[in-house]
Amino acid sequence: MMLAATAATAAPDAGAPDAAVGAPAEATVRVVLKFVKHRAGAGVRFDAASCPACRLVTEANWNADNDRETVVAVTVPRMRSLELGFAGSVATIWRVILEGGDLPFRREGARIVVALPPVPADAITAGEVATHIVEPGMVLRFEHADPARQAGDYAGGRFPAVERAAADVLEFAQREAVRELGLGEHVARAGLGTIQIMGFDTNAPHDHRDSPPHIHMHLRWPGNTGTQIGHYYIGPDGLLTHNVVGVKGLDAPQRRFERGQAFTTIGADGQGVYTHRITAEGWLDLGRSDGPLCHIRPAGAGGFASGAIVACPGQAPRRISVDDDLAHGVLTVDTDAIRETFRYDPDTGRLTSPSDVPRPGPSVFTGDG
Template sequence: MRLPLVWQLPTALLAGALIAGTAPAWADDAQADPTIPSDRVTVVLKFVKQPDDDNMAPVALLADSCAACTVLNDPALARDNRRETLVALALPARRTLALRFRAAPGAVKRVVLESGDLPFSADGDIVTVAMPPVASDAVTAGEFATHIVEPGMVLRFEHADVARRAGAYAQGAFPARQRRAADNLQFAQREVIRRTGLGEFVAQEKLGAIQVMGFDTNYPHGHTDAPPHMHMHLRWPLNAGTQIGHYYIDGQGLLTHNVVGVKSINGPARTYRRGETFTTMDVRGRPIYRHRITPEGWLELGRVAVGAAPCLIKPAQAGKGFETGAAVACARQAPVSIDVTDDLEGGILRVATGQIVETFRYDTDTGKLLSPAAPPATESNYVAPQ
């Protein structure tokens, strides 16, 4: 199949397009010079509520603690639910601040910036937060996802918590079936990436990283992420040029179509229907792997170069959707089943791959992975930084 021009952009042309979009060297407008940092940053703080304080009033900044700070009432960043209050602020950049907030006495469990905790103290209804100097926008505290990093790949597992539902999923039927389908499809794709050696190839060739993702149901930093879908894209080293597919999941837990756009390149998105093949290209213009949604709404995925037939990912139960699990079949390898369960209250993600059951423990407030990601190293195994 001949790919459209947008997928065939040579590296030199891509570089030229990026250079053409930068400010001229003689520009004397400081605001147009990206090397001059802004004096303001946007920050989102997550105030995690104590479990018995579901009805806690939203946290409010005390203006006299920072005259140079502004509260941002942007619903894409700031919100309140029974788990947490997200406060969005415009702060002076690179300043060490002591910010004071009013909150119900004893109601704040943690204060989180990005995925880490900030020190705070509470005195009655006053909570004082030790704010570190922040050089650029930090708005991802509202995310609730676990990242699993492997050679050449990052799997981002979004946790579908009804208590945190927001944005497009704030009202109406919660997409539990589609989210379960995405859970199984994500780890089924991981299994194919492992079985075909695709992750190791991407790492060795320094092509960037494969990103396997589902969809957020909590509208973090304005990420609408609807209708329900999942992803597997090769993020190029500088991101620009990354071809991002959106594999949409219907109410029966099956795949319908794939809408692909290219990061930072102005051009129309392309839709791939059932039966059509989408090929992901690397930064050198080489085809790396292919996706094809089958007429049944299943998924074929395989490497281009190795010459083997693509692996087939189909629902675990005949006549059902991927919410029942996934079955992965690759040439010359025994087929294997995938079944993913997510215990939101316990913070335990279990992934059954055939008879192998993996257990990933995560922070129930942030989604941060708590399980060890690598075996401990000893001095005799020391590897000098590259």
């Protein structure tokens, strides 16, 4: 919905300067709000009269409405304290989310009024539902694939349940290899950036179509320019098919690596850091660029959706399985006999399990001074 500018009706004071002459255009930012429903039903819509300077974003997949939530994208004046109105089925709404946190709102009859803080830059990630697990030199981004939210290239048709289950396992299998090889500590110590392990979204947040199904493990360079992003594609059998690599911020063509071809990620110092190779069977080898590789193979007949076996040099093989309880917000990862439990907010994916050890008392010697 686009608003027409309102013309002034009163004649300007002849002695007053023309405020429009030379006035800079108002800077704007893009904001995505998520309205979470406590029951399925119709959604809400932006009330343009509540903010004449705001504009609804009309591009594909920036707005959404499903049984879980309504997602609304609006362009608003930058760094202004605003109250935005929304009409529709307001009785079904119990949370309003910006980025990864809640915003205050109040009900005014048939409307909801949301208090928006001064926003300095685009804030567009509220449509995402992913949990971030942070470790030394590494971040694992686990996307929660909810059929109720499917959109974009995944709207309608067969939901990629096998591919998503395979991605779940492969993300944590790569994490296990990174741990056993000491890659996270290595890139952190050398100042090479952060390893990013990711899967794929199925709900097209902010038009991130993220298809066909794939996983990532890339080294985000400081400043991001130069980051080589591999896309390890997953077939409907739960096995890897090929890898397509692009480079951020540089005029470099994409490269495709077939099964059996190795791809080495390069650090900002020009040296190889680690190597991936999809095997002839559709399995995955991963290791330091100057050393032997860990072998990651399916644990059963269903491809990686059945689990994975991670075998690194000098280590006993480890079996990885993953279960994601979307309804209760519980992600369970089994590594042999070790069961890890990650609890998260089902509406945002935000990790609610503790992730840091509380500091000891001030009199306790910690070896840092």
